[in-house]
Amino acid sequence: MELFVSEPNWNDDVEDDSTRLRISxxxxxxxxxxSTVGRGEARLWLCNTIASLNCVTIMDQRDLFWDLLRTRGANSNFALASQLLHFMFDTTPDKLASVLALRTRVLHNFFDGNPKRILEWFSYSSLEQGKGFRALSQFAFKNRDICWEELEWKGKHGQSPAMVATKPHYFRYLDIQQTVENFIEHVPEFWSSDEFAESVKDxxxxxxxxxxxVRFFINLMYKEDLKHVWDVVNEFLMRQPFSSLCGHLLIxxxxxxxxxxxESLCKSLAPRMHIQNFNDASHLFLILLFKCGAYGCIDRLLLLNAVITQGRQLLRLIRDEEAWEPREKINEIVSKISAIPTNANSLTPILKNNCKMRxxxxxxxxxxxxxxxxxxLSQECQTPESWESVFMNNQIGFRNSNKDEDRLLEEDFSGFDCSSSVRVKNKRRKKSRKKRKRTSYDHDEDNDDELLHFDSATQKFISPxxxxxxxxxxxxxxSAWSSADLPEYLHRHCLSKWMIWFFEKLR
Incomplete structure (x- = not known):
């Protein structure tokens, strides 16, 4: 299997039929x-990749989302603002409640003609031990000269202020719905009172x-342009982790x-951006973004993100039982690509962009x-021997990290002799036959047995x-790379090599 990790001969750049076939x-x-992934899933993966970036400063993240909220089209604003408000309700409701506490008079309309809301907030046994009930009773007793007659009591007669002063629990006998409706109609002072504001501040x-x-705060943000609300939003955007903001808002x-x-992200990161660390998936994605831009290319970004940063998830989708038809087609195409005669220079025409493409x-x-x-690599490399064959065929030095006696293979591959490596390998095998060592195996959480398992159906022992x-x-x-991690690591390593060569040729 040719990984194309040796720098190609740039003089060997003839575009031939094999190059055209590979591109096709x-x-x-x-x-x-x-078509296998689906646009919705691909967008979610892209948003997850953006959320994983760890190079965005607090000020950058504030400016990025602030700009979206303030300057984009009205429909986009409202959808994003709505999602942001739900997020704020979940995490820091008291911040928005501080704005509401200054405008509690609007809740007069919130409760007017809505018995369900009245009972949910003002009943003694209602939400959070009756905060609305406590506000109503405290205001009523404190301002009994202007509102006592509006209290409706259950039973044959009402209660006097003097009686309630000695037995405050008598407030529990109020007819809450009728009392609140009376206050809506005749006691406007209650809806802007300190007692009522205190009840909603959390x-x-x-x-x-x-x-x-949500509608109330969107109105304050975009119709009234209330500074207090935008100050709360500004503080929230600076306090939340970038990953959380992306996870809740970008979708x-x-x-x-x-x-x-x-595009705004690129501009904010540009002064600090350097083309390094290509093996880091998120950094590699940023390099692609810087080189390719985002406008008009969202479909290609979805694809590139899927194949570069979401390899495992993509493979899992393809292996799903319901994806048998696209899986067969993908297998066929991969087989055809694999059958194209290759050498270290097979990608040279593409890397030199002889096709004159963007x-x-x-x-x-x-x-x-x-x-x-x-x-x-995921399909064909199932044994240690198959992996070591890939390493040797691509002149990658390696040693087995599980065995102390493994010797480091030569890093200088000038005059690389595969036969000598095979002899070293065979020597190891003979040595391992003479002296077998106990091997520790990774296992699932539900299986603590390191012994071989016996399959009664096949009458055979199954090795871990x-x-x-x-x-x-x-x-x-x-780093020690397991067979589970090698496909992902090697494919990114190869891509990073090709990208470095390609960008150098663009200079």
Whole structure:
């Protein structure tokens, strides 16, 4: 399996039939992947990738979302603002409630003609131990000279202020619905009182009818342009983690607004951006974004993000039983691509952009080719021997991190001799036969048995999954890579190499 990790001979750049065939097959693969994933899922993956970025400062994140809320079209504003308000109700309701507490008179209309809301907020046994009930009773006793006659009592007669002063629990005998309706009609002072404002300041009242309060705050934001509300929003955008803001808000954006957000993100990060750390998925995505832009390219960004940062999820979708038809087609295309005669220079015509295509088009092909490698590695490399064959065929130094006696293979591959490596490998096998060592296996949480399992149906012992891991020369032998992680790591490593070469040629 050729990984194309050796720098190609730039003089060998003739575009031939095999190059044209590869590009044609990669274009077919693009359509199959997008149809298999679905646009909604691909957008969710893209939003997750953006949320994983850890290079966005607090001021940047505030400015990015503030700009969307303040400057984009009205329909987009309202959808985003609505989602933001729901998020704020869930996390910091008291902040918005501080605005409501200054405008409690509007709640006169909230309760007017709505017995259900009245009982939910003002009953003694209502929400949060009757905060509305406490406000009503405190105001009534304090201002008994102007409102006592509006109190409706259950039973044959009412209660005097003197009696209630000695037995405050008598307030429980109020006919809450009728009393509140009387206050709506005849006691306007209650709706702007300190007692009523105190009852709503923690935001529990939002639980009664979120939709009403979302509309209320959107009106304050966009019709009245109330500074107090925008100050609360500004503080919220600076206090929340960037990942949380993205996770809750980006999914609501239309394509053009998402493109606008990404372009704004590029501008904010540009002064601090350097082309390094290509193996980091989120950083690689940012490089693609910087080089390709977002306007008019959202579909390609969805595809590139899927094949570069969401390889495992994409593979899981393809392996789903219901995806058997696209899986067969993808298998067929991957087989055809794999059958194209290859050498270290097979990608040179694409890397040199002899096809004279736009940068985003070339990057798309490179991303798809890297995912073909990911797919093949996941499907074909099931044993330690198969992995070590890939390493040797691509001149990647390696050692088995699970065995102390494994020797580091030479990093200098000038005059690389695969036969000598095979002899070393065979020598290891003979040594391992003479001295077998106990191996520790990874296992599921529900299975603590390290012994072989017996399958009564097949009458055979089943070995636990292989847990061999390797240290590789391509990252300076700094990390141990298991067979589960190698496809993802290698396909990103290959893509990062190609991208570096391609961008250098663009200079």
């Amino acid at each position: 097959l990669l274009n077919q693969l693009e359509s199959l992947i997008l 935001g529990d009242i939002f639980l009664i009818d979120r939709s009403f309060f 609501t954006l239309q394509d053009q607004d998402l493109s606008y957000f990404l 940068t985003i088009q070339v990057i798309k092909w490179l991303g798809l080719q890297s995912w073909v490698l990911y797919y093949r 999954p292989d847990t061999t891991s390797w240290l590789l020369s391509i990252d300076g032998y700094s």
